[in-house]
Amino acid sequence: MLHQILFFIFASVAVAAAINLLLQKHPINSALSLIVVMGALAVLYLLLGAEFVAAVQLIVYAGAIMVLFVFVIMLLNAGLEERTPGSAVATLIGVPGVAALVGLCVFVFARTRIRGAAGYSIGDFHVSTQDIGRLLFRDYLLPFEVTSVLVLIGIMGAVVLAKREDAGPTDRSPEITAEAPRPESQQPAERTHA
Amino acid sequence: MVPISYYLVLSAILFCLGVAGFLLKRNIITIFMSIELMLNAVNLSFVAFSAELHALSGNIFVFFVMVVAAAEAAVGLAIIIEVFRTRDTLNVDKVNLLKL
Numbered sequence: 589m590l591h592q593i594l595f596f597i598f599a600s601v602a603v604a605a606a607i608n609l610l611l612q613k614h615p616i617n618s619a620l621s622l623i624v625v626m627g628a629l630a631v632l633y634l635l636l637g638a639e640f641v642a643a644v645q646l647i648v649y650a651g652a653i654m655v656l657f658v659f660v661i662m663l664l665n666a667g668l669e670e671r672t673p674g675s676a677v678a679t680l681i682g683v684p685g686v687a688a689l690v691g692l693c694v695f696v697f698a699r700t701r702i703r704g705a706a707g708y709s710i711g712d713f714h715v716s717t718q719d720i721g722r723l724l725f726r727d728y729l730l731p732f733e734v735t736s737v738l739v740l741i742g743i744m745g746a747v748v749l750a751k752r753e754d755a756g757p758t759d760r761s762p763e764i765t766a767e768a769p770r771p772e773s774q775q776p777a778e779r780t781h782a
Numbered sequence: 783m784v785p786i787s788y789y790l791v792l793s794a795i796l797f798c799l800g801v802a803g804f805l806l807k808r809n810i811i812t813i814f815m816s817i818e819l820m821l822n823a824v825n826l827s828f829v830a831f832s833a834e835l836h837a838l839s840g841n842i843f844v845f846f847v848m849v850v851a852a853a854e855a856a857v858g859l860a861i862i863i864e865v866f867r868t869r870d871t872l873n874v875d876k877v878n879l880l881k882l
């Protein structure tokens with residue numbers, strides 16, 4: 589009973605915040621709604637006995653990734669969303685399409701029955717961090733090492749992409765220096781002409 | 783006691799809301815956040831199946847999805863910064879050419 593009450597409370601919080609993400613015009617409001625969704629999902633992970641995943645969800649997702657988003661929104665000084673003719677067409681086609689997709693998914697998943705499983709109660713299954721560590725560093729060691737390479741490439745890609753052009757010698761800097769004196773040489777010619 | 787189908791339905795609703803955000807929003811940062819919402823919805827179904835089937839692997843896969851999402855967010859936001867520097871806009875309708 590407690591499980592059902594907690595599930596419905598936090599499921600409705602997650603869905604309401606996700607709808608709010610769609611309705612808000614300003615990206616910072618959408619980002620804060622997404623943090624609420626992630627917090628509600630962390631509680632649902634705790635209900636499912638996955639305490640490590642719940643903690644990582646809060647630390648990595650709601651902490652690190654969303655800080656990155658909010659930081660970029662503030663850095664770019666993102667304003668209200670602009671409406672364009674394309675957005676009217678997207679609304680016209682997108683809303684019925686997504687409604688149909690929700691209906692189909694809910695219809696399929698609501699009828700899902702898994703053999704020999706009646707349902708899940710709190711405490712039926714508990715994933716300790718020790719078990720996760722043992723599985724991750726023994727059976728899934730190769731995928732774990734591959735993700736470390738992925739993260740390394742991600743760091744390098746982010747640094748290369750976000751680096752300013754004038755930070756070092758690039759192809760464009762000689763052009764700028766070559767083009768810069770040209771207006772000065774033209775201006776005296778115009779003055780003499782005038 | 784909550785059947786696993788409830789968790790799957792919630793996951794499906796969140797995923798479809800993410801799809802809706804991806805299709806309807808015009809701001810490139812909000813579109814990116816919709817992708818994160820879809821990844822979160824998939825994570826929820828991983829954890830729900832993990833609890834229902836008493837299999838630990840679901841939790842491990844959530845971990846990998848989070849690593850990929852973190853790397854994707856870092857690179858994607860760097861690309862967004864670069865797009866904003868060259869175009870001075872975040873509206874995806876105005877970013878429809880690879881060439882300036």
